[in-house]
């Protein structure tokens with residue numbers, strides 16, 4: 001069960017004398033198994049919001065409750081343990097290691113876990129199976145397509161059993177047909193009970209979600225079922 005609750009969250013970026021407000025008084029609750037798309041103009045605060053939800057960044061003020069645990073003041077060690085175990089990320093540009101095989105890329109989040117090599121391999125193959133690319137395990141990223149690379153990134157995101165997948169423009173580097181295929185993968189994961197929260201500029205991509213949150217100038221402009 002992963003419940004995300006943001007209460008009156010603000011985020012300001014500070015450098016020298018310049019303060020950039022990125023999020024202003026965001027309050028939001030996302031329950032287990034939801035499928036949420038976040039839309040909004042460039043610079044409206046979408047990535048900042050996703051990074052705070054994913055414990056990649058911390059708010060300037062406000063409260064973040066994850067499964068009722070108040071993460072205010074949580075140390076990096078705790079935040080990094082949440083990333084991966086409970087919540088994991090998929091990025092627009094896949095973020096794969098070129099020298100590693102598909103199998104080795106997906107194995108990365110498991111390396112620190114006390115698992116035998118055979119058990120790690122079993123879990124990787126089962127994640128690859130789920131996203132439909134177990135036949136590519138031995139290939140290097142340079143020898144597979146963009147859509148296949150994104151499937152590898154999704155397999156890496158689910159291999160530790162994270163219940164919540166955060167994706168920042170996961171179809172942004174793909175043509176529309178491949179983008180639709182990737183969205184069907186997210187839909188399948190959501191049907192299996194995973195919470196999916198993604199950022200997109202594309203209304204067609206957003207239409208796969210069941211809830212649409214629109215951000216404008218760091219505030220929630222609308223939040224509706226679709």
Ligand SMILES: Nc1ncnc2c1ncn2[C@@H]1O[C@H](COP(=O)(O)OP(=O)(O)OP(=O)(O)O)[C@@H](O)[C@H]1O
Pocket residue numbers: 013014020021022040041042043044045046047048049
């Ligand atoms: N590291 C940073 N330092 C300073 N300002 C930042 C930083 N990251 C983001 N910002 C600013 O915070 C605001 C929100 O940025 P954010 O990246 O969250 O928007 P976004 O909606 O994801 O934009 P895009 O669609 O272009 O990716 C913008 O004004 C941006 O310039």
